[in-house]
Amino acid sequence: MLVTRFPSRASGPAERVTGFIAHLRGNGFVLGPQETALALSVLEEVDATDVFQVRLALRSILVPDATRWRRFDDLFDAYWFNAGRQRATEVNAAHVKVQSQRPMLWQDHFDEGPEGPEGDAPQQADPEGEGETEGTEGRLIATRQDNLSKRDLRELFREEDLREAEQAAQRLGAALRDRRSRRRKQALRGNALDLRRILRSSLATGGDPLRLFRKRRPPRPMRIVALCDVSGSMTTYSRVFLAFLKGLIGAGAQTGGQSGVQADAYLFHTRLMRVTDALRDHDTLRAASRLSLMAEGFGGGTDIAGSLQSFLRHYSGKALNGRTVVIILSDGYCTANPQVLGAVLGQIKRKSRRIVWLNPLKGWRDYQPIAAAMQEAAPHLDAHLPANTIAALAALEQEFARL
Amino acid sequence: MTHLELQKQLAATGYVAEESLAMGLSLGLSLGRPVLLEGPAGVGKTEVAKALAAVQGTELIRLQCYEGLDASHAIYEWNYKRQLLSIRAAEAHGGVQEEALFGEAFLLKRPLLQAITADRAPVLLIDEIDRADEEFEAYLLEVLSDFQITIPEMGTVKAAHRPVVILTANGTRDLSDALRRRCLYSYLGYPDLDTELAILNARHPGLEARLARQIVTVVQALRREELEKSPGIAEMLDWAAALSGLGVNDLAQAGPQLQATLVCLLKTAADQSAAPREFLDRVIGKVA
Numbered sequence: 267m268l269v270t271r272f273p274s275r276a277s278g279p280a281e282r283v284t285g286f287i288a289h290l291r292g293n294g295f296v297l298g299p300q301e302t303a304l305a306l307s308v309l310e311e312v313d314a315t316d317v318f319q320v321r322l323a324l325r326s327i328l329v330p331d332a333t334r335w336r337r338f339d340d341l342f343d344a345y346w347f348n349a350g351r352q353r354a355t356e357v358n359a360a361h362v363k364v365q366s367q368r369p370m371l372w373q374d375h376f377d378e379g380p381e382g383p384e385g386d387a388p389q390q391a392d393p394e395g396e397g398e399t400e401g402t403e404g405r406l407i408a409t410r411q412d413n414l415s416k417r418d419l420r421e422l423f424r425e426e427d428l429r430e431a432e433q434a435a436q437r438l439g440a441a442l443r444d445r446r447s448r449r450r451k452q453a454l455r456g457n458a459l460d461l462r463r464i465l466r467s468s469l470a471t472g473g474d475p476l477r478l479f480r481k482r483r484p485p486r487p488m489r490i491v492a493l494c495d496v497s498g499s500m501t502t503y504s505r506v507f508l509a510f511l512k513g514l515i516g517a518g519a520q521t522g523g524q525s526g527v528q529a530d531a532y533l534f535h536t537r538l539m540r541v542t543d544a545l546r547d548h549d550t551l552r553a554a555s556r557l558s559l560m561a562e563g564f565g566g567g568t569d570i571a572g573s574l575q576s577f578l579r580h581y582s583g584k585a586l587n588g589r590t591v592v593i594i595l596s597d598g599y600c601t602a603n604p605q606v607l608g609a610v611l612g613q614i615k616r617k618s619r620r621i622v623w624l625n626p627l628k629g630w631r632d633y634q635p636i637a638a639a640m641q642e643a644a645p646h647l648d649a650h651l652p653a654n655t656i657a658a659l660a661a662l663e664q665e666f667a668r669l
Numbered sequence: 670m671t672h673l674e675l676q677k678q679l680a681a682t683g684y685v686a687e688e689s690l691a692m693g694l695s696l697g698l699s700l701g702r703p704v705l706l707e708g709p710a711g712v713g714k715t716e717v718a719k720a721l722a723a724v725q726g727t728e729l730i731r732l733q734c735y736e737g738l739d740a741s742h743a744i745y746e747w748n749y750k751r752q753l754l755s756i757r758a759a760e761a762h763g764g765v766q767e768e769a770l771f772g773e774a775f776l777l778k779r780p781l782l783q784a785i786t787a788d789r790a791p792v793l794l795i796d797e798i799d800r801a802d803e804e805f806e807a808y809l810l811e812v813l814s815d816f817q818i819t820i821p822e823m824g825t826v827k828a829a830h831r832p833v834v835i836l837t838a839n840g841t842r843d844l845s846d847a848l849r850r851r852c853l854y855s856y857l858g859y860p861d862l863d864t865e866l867a868i869l870n871a872r873h874p875g876l877e878a879r880l881a882r883q884i885v886t887v888v889q890a891l892r893r894e895e896l897e898k899s900p901g902i903a904e905m906l907d908w909a910a911a912l913s914g915l916g917v918n919d920l921a922q923a924g925p926q927l928q929a930t931l932v933c934l935l936k937t938a939a940d941q942s943a944a945p946r947e948f949l950d951r952v953i954g955k956v957a
Contacts, residue, residue, distance in 0.1 A: 296846060296850075301850075304700070307700075308696060308700070311696065311699055311700075312671075312672075312692075318688075319672070319692070322672070322688060322689045322692035322693075323692055323696060325689065325692075326689065326692055326693035326696055326704075326853045326854060326855055327696065327853055327854075329854045329856075330846065330849035330850065330854055331707070331844075331849060331854070332707055332708075332840075332856050335854065335856040336856075452737065454804075470749045470750055471749045471753065472749075472753045476749075575895070579895075583839075583840055584840050584842065584843070613897070
């Protein structure tokens with residue numbers, strides 16, 4: 267394995283480890299100076315010349331969760347072993363520089379400046395850059411992604427659109443609110459006294475009700491899981507849908523998930539990725555560019571069944587429960603075997619409360635659900651509704667209220 | 670203790686730990702930090718704590734989390750009945766001292782306080798932390814960083830010996846970043862064939878080598894299928910125990926027993942129909 271050659275001015279291990287932490291930070295790890303200090307002290311605990319040990323040790327202290335646990339090895343190799351990058355020293359320098367100037371993710375937006383876009387951002391500015399597309403279909407897709415991220419995704423988050431989408435999402439969330447339970451449950455700061463519990467505990471204190479318990483109606487936030495198709499056939503609608511997703515997430519974040527909705531968003535084409543965190547970003551500009559980075563292969567083919575399957579395998583435990591409404595935004599044109607789609611939807615259906623399929627094509631006058639995938643899917647859906655603009659989405663409120 | 674030594678000692682107690690887990694644990698011990706373990710159900714997250722307690726030769730204190738877990742179940746509670754009794758008794762002798770009522774004798778220690786007041790540093794297992802409420806998680810942050818608990822009537826209790834803390838999570842909900850930051854992290858996945866064989870040998874040493882290999886191969890093949898609940902290591906061990914209890918020596922010749930014991934592995938109706946007889950025969954045939 268080729269070991270990264272660091273520039274000679276990088277003095278010692280401390281600086282390199284700091285660089286490594288910065289590299290991780292640029293890749294979505296939340297690490298502070300405390301962690302850097304910890305990493306250095308850990309290197310004293312283990313044999314710092316043994317790569318394997320160092321990798322294990324750094325992984326156990328720097329990684330916070332399972333997804334990053336899986337990514338860590340690649341990032342480790344990328345920094346220390348030139349893996350997948352031919353211009354490692356340059357890349358490395360770029361990370362350090364980026365760290366000191368502005369987060370890497372913004373660079374898309376600064377590229378268009380009159381001078382020197384290329385030199386400043388060797389990675390993002392170069393659509394067919396080595397290793398960046400992770401060996402997907404190469405040039406064509408990378409270029410299209412570039413196009414899209416410049417044209418569509420950025421004008422996507424115009425303020426008024428966003429506000430409209432947010433309102434629509436909020437109204438939909440309200441329409442979906444759970445009205446089942448009027449039962450009260452024990453709560454620390456409830457608005458009513460829980461007499462039953464007070465009496466019971468007063469037995470322990472000789473009949474004196476020393477401790478007062480309270481109860482209230484528990485917040486039962488409805489959960490919305492939105493799966494949005496961003497494949498080639500959906501490009502014209504993805505703008506609307508992404509704004510809608512952003513609205514959903516924003517609506518959930520504003521109410522703190524207390525009374526309104528909790529939302530979780532995913533994009534898929536041939537693969538599935540979770541974009542909730544990217545959409546939650548307060549800075550809409552950064553949210554847009556994070557999305558465009560994530561949606562590599564944007565506008566390619568579709569594998570609905572496969573994507574839903576990977577959703578089921580990796581996220582369903584956390585995302586689905588008896589109070590979840592799954593919204594699928596797709597036109598149902600699927601390159602994979604449509605029979606699988608029926609089975610997967612059946613499985614999702616069993617774990618969630620409702621499945622709603624929002625289909626932009628259904629808004630057309632003579633639309634018949636003849637796509638094989640849609641026919642397979644139909645029996646498992648609670649509703650199959652038209653949607654192709656934000657206004658149309660907002661108009662779905664009544665439909666949702668009936669669900 | 671380096672991680673390799675720890676790995677050996679864990680193996681001596683019958684726990685086969687992967688190297689990354691051993692590293693996480695040994696760093697947790699040397700840095701005095703809690704270790705957060707995540708992974709699918711039944712891969713031995715809870716067992717780690719038991720094995721670690723055995724290695725350290727200390728007590729294991731377990732706090733099982735659930736929704737609505739409150740301070741009186743996690744930290745401490747005053748024993749009201751005893752206090753009242755002692756008041757009544759004291760009234761006969763004229764008067765009672767208030768301080769006497771809030772002494773150690775009337776304190777019911779729950780796991781967190783137990784762990785902090787223990788004479789030797791115990792292993793504290795906080796199981797399925799993601800089931801507990803967020804308020805409890807926030808409280809736990811304070812305990813895990815300072816290792817002290819404040820009891821208003823008695824003052825602050827500081828840990829004489831820092832307990833070794835193991836947290837496990839199943840992914841019921843997202844844990845807060847603050848908690849994750851304070852912990853070392855280790856992800857336990859399903860083991861590969863050789864590791865799983867080693868686990869089976871460690872737990873059921875008497876098992877015939879061929880049967881052991883068959884069992885592990887079938888379980889690994891089932892995990893590759895699209896099941897609703899993939900069988901974990903715990904299920905595998907149950908199955909092995911069931912098979913050896915029925916006196917099976919060779920899976921290829923164990924028709925009815927095989928079908929009957931599959932309940933140990935496949936826990937839903939859909940999964941049972943997803944692994945038909947022919948599938949199992951084919952997998953077993955490949956081993957033999």
